[in-house]
Amino acid sequence: MRFVPALIVSAALILAGPVIGQLRAALQSAFPDQYRAILVTAVGACVALGVVIAVVQIRERRLLRYGLLATALAVGVGYAVVSRTGDAAVDAVERFHFVEYGLITFLFYVAWRPVGDASLYILPVLASLLVATLEEWLQWFVPARVGEARDIFLNLWAICCGLVFSVALYPTARFAFSLRRESRARIRRAAAVLTLVLAAFFHVVHLGYEIDDPEGGSFRSTYTRERLAAIARDRAARWRSEPPLTWSRYSREDQYFSEGLALVRLRNRCWEEGHMVCAWRKNVILERYYAPVLDTPSYVSATGHRWPVEQRDDAARRVETAEVAAAEATDESIIHTWSKPLFWAMVATVMALLLFL
Numbered sequence: 001m002r003f004v005p006a007l008i009v010s011a012a013l014i015l016a017g018p019v020i021g022q023l024r025a026a027l028q029s030a031f032p033d034q035y036r037a038i039l040v041t042a043v044g045a046c047v048a049l050g051v052v053i054a055v056v057q058i059r060e061r062r063l064l065r066y067g068l069l070a071t072a073l074a075v076g077v078g079y080a081v082v083s084r085t086g087d088a089a090v091d092a093v094e095r096f097h098f099v100e101y102g103l104i105t106f107l108f109y110v111a112w113r114p115v116g117d118a119s120l121y122i123l124p125v126l127a128s129l130l131v132a133t134l135e136e137w138l139q140w141f142v143p144a145r146v147g148e149a150r151d152i153f154l155n156l157w158a159i160c161c162g163l164v165f166s167v168a169l170y171p172t173a174r175f176a177f178s179l180r181r182e183s184r185a186r187i188r189r190a191a192a193v194l195t196l197v198l199a200a201f202f203h204v205v206h207l208g209y210e211i212d213d214p215e216g217g218s219f220r221s222t223y224t225r226e227r228l229a230a231i232a233r234d235r236a237a238r239w240r241s242e243p244p245l246t247w248s249r250y251s252r253e254d255q256y257f258s259e260g261l262a263l264v265r266l267r268n269r270c271w272e273e274g275h276m277v278c279a280w281r282k283n284v285i286l287e288r289y290y291a292p293v294l295d296t297p298s299y300v301s302a303t304g305h306r307w308p309v310e311q312r313d314d315a316a317r318r319v320e321t322a323e324v325a326a327a328e329a330t331d332e333s334i335i336h337t338w339s340k341p342l343f344w345a346m347v348a349t350v351m352a353l354l355l356f357l
Helices: 003-032 035-057 062-082 088-115 123-141 149-169 181-206 225-241 255-273 278-287 292-294 311-321 338-354
Strands: 209-213 217-221
Touching: 003 035, 003 088, 003 123, 035 088, 062 088, 062 149, 088 123, 088 149, 088 209, 123 149, 123 181, 149 181, 149 311, 209 225, 209 278, 209 338, 217 278, 225 255, 225 278, 225 292, 255 278, 255 292, 278 292, 278 311
Parallel strands: none
Antiparallel strands: 209 217
């Protein structure tokens, strides 16, 4: 029963991921001028409330516990600096996300507090990282959200901050640094589960293939060249009668469509920034491998994304004198071309060491 609050809040955070963006958009639409101030105020109120509760609670071992509280605040400030994007609204949302994972870590800490040894400082971190991985994975599967391994480890800042704050607020009778045998086994099992889930997430989201095209250059995709061709034929046939004109936040995202849209955005950005070779190459890749994305009306564009003939001819003329060095200047792929068998061999080795060493 001690784990019920932590599990409920964790499930709510994971399952609410697809609609968080919609709620933020509704808030911003209702209060366009006050949107950022509302988020900043909410985050500030949560942090202030936590600090006040901690100060009221701290009655003994004050020097150590106040030191831990100050450390937690310093970690929070460090996170704010590292994760800053320059967009005030996005940064405010990230701060709120920080508070969410701090709360989850605190709830897992309270649930494991009776164990009475150093596993109390390890198990909440592993459990919270598992929640972060599952949340990012669900975001990758649904439209309008993005799931990346980078965001999981950014959440580690919030998790560490939440753990330090939890120890300051609600310490055990004495700080234990030893591990009982059953706690070591529990940590190994939890770490093995986290390793497996993280590896599966990374395999699905970040492992792919590098495809070389004689004119478009190399690009990365989660699909092989042959699979891309097969999917293109399938989408071209399907979208003639059922174009993707609508979407649902809890529907399955079409990753082929998303890859094509990402290349469209990169092509357009290269064009706007004057990187003609980049724009031309991305357009060639789109025409050869993602033609249905260019030609089909969708909820993103009612006219598709294919360049008009005049623009394509203009790009062909301009690319002859463009600087090749800037061709890939703005490409930011999250796909890695590591060997999948080798990757899973390493994962299996780590899990074997955790479970059987």
